[in-house]
Amino acid sequence: MTEKKTLPSGHSQILQMEMHGITKRFPGVVANFKVDFDVRAGEVHALLGENGAGKSTLMKVLYGMYQPDEGQIKLDGTPVTIHSPVDSIKQGIGMIHQHFMLVESLTVAENVALGMPSTRGPLTDLKKVSARIYELAEIYGLRVDPDAYVWQLAVGQQQRVEIIKALYRGAALLILDEPTAVLTPQEVDEFFVTMRQMVTDGHALIFISHKLHEVLDISNRVSVLRDGEMIGTIPTQGATKTQLAEMMVGRPLGEIKIRQQSKTSQTRLVLQDVCSQSDRGTPALKNVSFEVCAGEILGVAGVSGNGQKELAEVITGMRPVTSGKIILDTQDVTGKSPKVLMGRSLSYIPEERMRDGMIKEFTVAENLILREHDQMPFSRRGFLDLKAISEHSEGLIQDYNVKTPSLETTVKSLSGGNIQKLVLAREISRRPHTLIAAQPTRGLDIGATEYVHHRLLEQREAGTATLLISEDLDEIMALSDRIAVIFEGEIMGVVPRDQATAEQIGLLMAGVAETAAK
Amino acid sequence: MIDQLFTEAVLVGILASGIRLATPYLYASIGETLSQRSGVLNLGVEGQMLLGAFTAFYITFTTGNLWLGVLAAMFVGLLMGLAMAFVTINLQAEQGISGIGFYLFGLGMSDLLFQKMLGTVATVSGFRPIHIPWLSDLPIIGKILFSQNILVYGAYLLVAVTWFVLNKTTLGLKIKAVGESPQAADSLGVSVSRIRYLTVSVGGMLSGLAGASLSIALLNVFQQNMTSGLGFIAVALVYFGGWRPFAVMGGALLFSMVNSLQLWVQVLNIPIPSDFAVMMPYVLTIIALVITVQRVRPPSALTKPFERGH
Ligand SMILES: Nc1ncnc2c1ncn2[C@@H]1O[C@H](COP(=O)(O)OP(=O)(O)O)[C@@H](O)[C@H]1O
Ligand SMILES: [Mg+2]
Numbered sequence: 020m021t022e023k024k025t026l027p028s029g030h031s032q033i034l035q036m037e038m039h040g041i042t043k044r045f046p047g048v049v050a051n052f053k054v055d056f057d058v059r060a061g062e063v064h065a066l067l068g069e070n071g072a073g074k075s076t077l078m079k080v081l082y083g084m085y086q087p088d089e090g091q092i093k094l095d096g097t098p099v100t101i102h103s104p105v106d107s108i109k110q111g112i113g114m115i116h117q118h119f120m121l122v123e124s125l126t127v128a129e130n131v132a133l134g135m136p137s138t139r140g141p142l143t144d145l146k147k148v149s150a151r152i153y154e155l156a157e158i159y160g161l162r163v164d165p166d167a168y169v170w171q172l173a174v175g176q177q178q179r180v181e182i183i184k185a186l187y188r189g190a191a192l193l194i195l196d197e198p199t200a201v202l203t204p205q206e207v208d209e210f211f212v213t214m215r216q217m218v219t220d221g222h223a224l225i226f227i228s229h230k231l232h233e234v235l236d237i238s239n240r241v242s243v244l245r246d247g248e249m250i251g252t253i254p255t256q257g258a259t260k261t262q263l264a265e266m267m268v269g270r271p272l273g274e275i276k277i278r279q280q281s282k283t284s285q286t287r288l289v290l291q292d293v294c295s296q297s298d299r300g301t302p303a304l305k306n307v308s309f310e311v312c313a314g315e316i317l318g319v320a321g322v323s324g325n326g327q328k329e330l331a332e333v334i335t336g337m338r339p340v341t342s343g344k345i346i347l348d349t350q351d352v353t354g355k356s357p358k359v360l361m362g363r364s365l366s367y368i369p370e371e372r373m374r375d376g377m378i379k380e381f382t383v384a385e386n387l388i389l390r391e392h393d394q395m396p397f398s399r400r401g402f403l404d405l406k407a408i409s410e411h412s413e414g415l416i417q418d419y420n421v422k423t424p425s426l427e428t429t430v431k432s433l434s435g436g437n438i439q440k441l442v443l444a445r446e447i448s449r450r451p452h453t454l455i456a457a458q459p460t461r462g463l464d465i466g467a468t469e470y471v472h473h474r475l476l477e478q479r480e481a482g483t484a485t486l487l488i489s490e491d492l493d494e495i496m497a498l499s500d501r502i503a504v505i506f507e508g509e510i511m512g513v514v515p516r517d518q519a520t521a522e523q524i525g526l527l528m529a530g531v532a533e534t535a536a537k
Numbered sequence: 538m539i540d541q542l543f544t545e546a547v548l549v550g551i552l553a554s555g556i557r558l559a560t561p562y563l564y565a566s567i568g569e570t571l572s573q574r575s576g577v578l579n580l581g582v583e584g585q586m587l588l589g590a591f592t593a594f595y596i597t598f599t600t601g602n603l604w605l606g607v608l609a610a611m612f613v614g615l616l617m618g619l620a621m622a623f624v625t626i627n628l629q630a631e632q633g634i635s636g637i638g639f640y641l642f643g644l645g646m647s648d649l650l651f652q653k654m655l656g657t658v659a660t661v662s663g664f665r666p667i668h669i670p671w672l673s674d675l676p677i678i679g680k681i682l683f684s685q686n687i688l689v690y691g692a693y694l695l696v697a698v699t700w701f702v703l704n705k706t707t708l709g710l711k712i713k714a715v716g717e718s719p720q721a722a723d724s725l726g727v728s729v730s731r732i733r734y735l736t737v738s739v740g741g742m743l744s745g746l747a748g749a750s751l752s753i754a755l756l757n758v759f760q761q762n763m764t765s766g767l768g769f770i771a772v773a774l775v776y777f778g779g780w781r782p783f784a785v786m787g788g789a790l791l792f793s794m795v796n797s798l799q800l801w802v803q804v805l806n807i808p809i810p811s812d813f814a815v816m817m818p819y820v821l822t823i824i825a826l827v828i829t830v831q832r833v834r835p836p837s838a839l840t841k842p843f844e845r846g847h
Pocket of ligand 2: 074076117196
């Protein structure tokens with residue numbers, strides 16, 4: 020073995036970390052079953068798997084946030100027990116969580132200092148911390164202002180803070196749980212430069228993603244988890260996307276085929292100079308204008324938090340418009356209530372399916388008739404017709420392939436994919452003229468994602484005008500006829516799909532306006 | 538009539554008693570600030586104060602030792618705080634409801650003990666104003682600021698100390714982090730439950746002290762339900778002050794100054810209906826709350842129990 024050296028972050032290297040036979044159970048779920056996994060200094064080991072495969076759980080076990088039911092962890096050959104993050108931090112393990120672990124109301128330096136001993140005893144030593152942040156930022160190209168409050172920072176910057184936090188704690192082994200999910204393609208490139216620098220210095224990196232091209236790009240080895248079990252570990256060199264995807268899903272995948280020509284006939288949805296405010300009262304949408312025609316999918320691309328949520332809410336009548344006009348099927352519907360809009364054949368697949376899409380304590384059947392519960396045939400003179408309801412629900416569950424023990428099961432106990440199928444069933448079976456789909460595949464596994472895509476394309480065939488709002492650029496590129504890019508509440512440009520490149524869209528997503536306007 | 542208020546002696550009296558009357562509010566609301574900053578809403582303050590007030594009074598009454606009374610009241614408050622911490626942190630009970638439970642417990646218990654152990658209303662000779670050489674002799678200022686008893690000074694000192702702890706120490710950083718984002722704090726190895734135990738029990742201890750300041754420093758008697766809503770006002774003051782110690786102090790002062798004014802109005806027999814006079818501080822609180830609460834944001838994790846992995 021090579022000599023252990025000291026990393027620029029101050030900790031000595033972890034040459035090899037091994038996890039043996041890790042099993043972790045939650046009530047009713049085996050999240051990890053006899054999983055072996057290892058990582059060495061100077062490599063990126065990618066951990067691949069669908070949502071719910073158990074990736075985060077395995078990593079939380081390594082980081083001491085969960086205790087494994089069985090199994091052993093070894094650092095440089097010595098078995099260790101990690102009771103809590105305090106232990107793992109001490110051992111030189113750092114973790115960037117899928118959901119950032121930052122205190123928004125504190126500054127960058129305060130977040131970095133939190134929980135660390137101070138050189139001034141009980142008093143904080145934020146000046147020293149800031150100086151160290153500048154040093155680390157210099158080495159790894161992580162520009163960030165130590166005195167800025169976290170809530171002021173963009174997502175990409177917040178991620179840098181997370182990395183600095185881990186490095187400040189002397190992390191020699193860094194777990195990166197889906198770090199690229201929130202970044203623009205350009206930010207991903209920058210992030211990879213930082214990762215490569217860390218690997219060159221001798222860090223050991225674990226990289227979790229379900230974007231295959233990223234995994235192929237950055238990693239040295241890939242391991243695939245499926246349903247909590249380790250399917251295999253292979254060198255990245257020589258691996259292909261198809262091979263990895265099949266390992267993840269466990270079966271060959273179909274391909275999305277999309278007709279290039281769409282029959283753009285009549286205009287269904289028009290937004291004219293629509294402005295609106297965020298919950299905080301700041302401008303969220305600035306003069307947004309576009310139109311969606313029957314039989315087309317207009318994709319709205321953008322980095323999270325650039326007005327997508329407000330856009331969907333404004334169109335569906337859930338958020339007031341401060342100025343501008345919304346026209347649905349040639350009628351001005353600005354300021355109309357969701358109920359009126361629904362009557363005009365507008366359907367909505369909300370971003371927060373558990374909060375806005377479903378009432379999670381209600382049963383499957385109840386949720387399926389939420390929209391029409393007070394109309395015939397489900398309701399007669401104020402009384403629910405339970406027979407009609409269950410027949411209707413039974414039909415939908417079959418048509419949409421929902422896996423549920425019964426109609427009386429509460430929605431909260433179903434998996435994410437099945438819940439989304441219920442939302443689709445309710446919204447699409449109404450044969451809407453216009454469909455707003457906000458992040459329709461967020462958090463779904465590949466199988467369910469495929470299903471949703473299939474259904475959306477089917478709607479396009481059937482002549483529905485679809486507005487697809489998504490932060491997943493690959494999804495936008497695969498499904499849209501035209502792509503609108505939103506940045507800080509403004510539409511930066513609308514590009515036909517066949518003329519769009521990922522680079523161009525990425526630049527627009529970062530707020531760089533088109534220079535060579537046509 | 539009204540011009541009776543504008544004599545020097547009366548104005549000095551109003552200000553001096555305003556400063557003094559803020560004492561129980563300060564102890565209680567600073568304790569509550571700590572607890573809320575870490576994410577726990579303690580609505581049991583009033584009950585903790587009542588038991589503290591009784592304990593301080595009883596111990597002083599029987600032993601004649603004021604400091605023993607203060608310590609006993611703080612100890613009882615601490616026990617109540619620990620119980621509140623156990624219920625809300627370990628058992629993850631709904632905080633608002635648990636707090637009301639503790640209020641009712643303190644209300645009933647203090648009354649029961651009062652009936653059983655004292656029976657009638659008695660008085661003690663409480664803390665006396667301390668004479669500070671030179672400062673107390675200053676004209677006007679001396680009478681307003683420097684002729685107060687030790688618990689009054691202690692309350693204002695506590696405000697400064699709490700500000701310092703919250704803003705300049707690693708402990709303060711942990712308290713704020715736990716109240717804003719317990720997940721983040723936990724992921725960095727900060728024990729969420731330990732911090733919350735600390736703030737809630739210190740908060741309880743301070744509520745006990747607030748009770749003592751009423752029964753052996755301001756009024757020098759104990760009566761059933763003698764706090765009459767003071768503990769709830771203290772909770773409101775925390776919102777009013779936007780969870781910042783000095784702003785909370787500002788609120789407490791505003792409130793007690795108006796209270797002091799209305800007491801003098803009654804003393805001087807100024808013809809304002811006394812019910813209306815008594816109402817003034819409360820009306821003021823409601824108005825102040827309506828104006829301020831909309832622009833400050835409470836700690837994000839306030840009232841939310843923490844469990845790893847959620
Ligand atoms: N704290 C928890 N309590 C109960 N079940 C959990 C918990 N965390 C994860 N799970 C379950 O364990 C499985 C694996 O989840 P996770 O590790 O988050 O997957 P991944 O990160 O690969 O998407 C899922 O079925 C999930 O519902
Ligand atoms: Mg995960």
